[in-house]
Amino acid sequence: DAGVIQSPRHEVTEMGQEVTLRCKPISGHNSLFWYRQTMMRGLELLIYFNNNVPIDDSGMPEDRFSAKMPNASFSTLKIQPSEPRDSAVYFCASSLRTGNTEAFFGQGTRLTVV
Amino acid sequence: AQSVTQPDIHITVSEGASLELRCNYSYGATPYLFWYVQSPGQGLQLLLKYFSGDTLVQGIKGFEAEFKRSQSSFNLRKPSVHWSDAAEYFCAVTPYNAGNMLTFGGGTRLMVKP
Numbered sequence: 061d062a063g064v065i066q067s068p069r070h071e072v073t074e075m076g077q078e079v080t081l082r083c084k085p086i087s088g089h090n091s092l093f094w095y096r097q098t099m100m101r102g103l104e105l106l107i108y109f110n111n112n113v114p115i116d117d118s119g120m121p122e123d124r125f126s127a128k129m130p131n132a133s134f135s136t137l138k139i140q141p142s143e144p145r146d147s148a149v150y151f152c153a154s155s156l157r158t159g160n161t162e163a164f165f166g167q168g169t170r171l172t173v174v
Numbered sequence: 175a176q177s178v179t180q181p182d183i184h185i186t187v188s189e190g191a192s193l194e195l196r197c198n199y200s201y202g203a204t205p206y207l208f209w210y211v212q213s214p215g216q217g218l219q220l221l222l223k224y225f226s227g228d229t230l231v232q233g234i235k236g237f238e239a240e241f242k243r244s245q246s247s248f249n250l251r252k253p254s255v256h257w258s259d260a261a262e263y264f265c266a267v268t269p270y271n272a273g274n275m276l277t278f279g280g281g282t283r284l285m286v287k288p
Contacts, residue, residue, distance in 0.1 A: 163274035
């Protein structure tokens with residue numbers, strides 16, 4: 061398996077623009093997670109899907125952020141409108157929900173909002 | 175809610191020296207425990223995990239960690255550090271019934287002197 065695939069790897073956008081980050085989880089995994097990494101706050105869980113259903117979105121910072129998982133092989137994280145303080149590295153991870161298993165992380169998307 | 179503390183933000187060791195990275199967690203029951211490593215510009219790679227059983231766990235790249243319930247600790251060790259081990263190391267926990275909703279420590283950046 062190619063692992064968790066995120067796109068784009070880098071995104072530079074202007075403040076106020078819409079940004080969409082994409083993730084393809086490992087085939088067969090039924091849990092998907094979006095994390096954000098910043099210098100100030102470290103690694104934070106934004107949202108958790110299980111079987112394509114959002115289970116916990118308590119980490120989503122505000123209404124400008126939304127995430128979807130239309131099917132088992134694709135998820136998006138959208139920011140609209142974007143602000144400079146959204147600049148961060150966004151990671152997607154996937155895992156099996158059952159059993160003692162670990163999460164596998166993608167390479168991340170580095171977002172810069174200017 | 176659970177929390178994770180990595181007391182050392184930066185550690186510098188000489189190549190060939192031993193290494194111990196500290197991790198303390200706060201949680202009412204025994205959580206699942208993980209150590210991840212992140213090289214610059216890369217995603218997070220799992221080094222090792224503890225779910226139950228033997229409290230000394232072996233991981234990849236010669237790393238090991240010991241779970242000490244009485245101290246709420248899960249310290250990472252390596253007997254002889256290689257220059258390629260320079261990276262940032264993250265300890266993470268998740269409740270046993272929460273899938274992989276990880277809470278991360280702030281990370282420890284390891285530098286290796288030749």
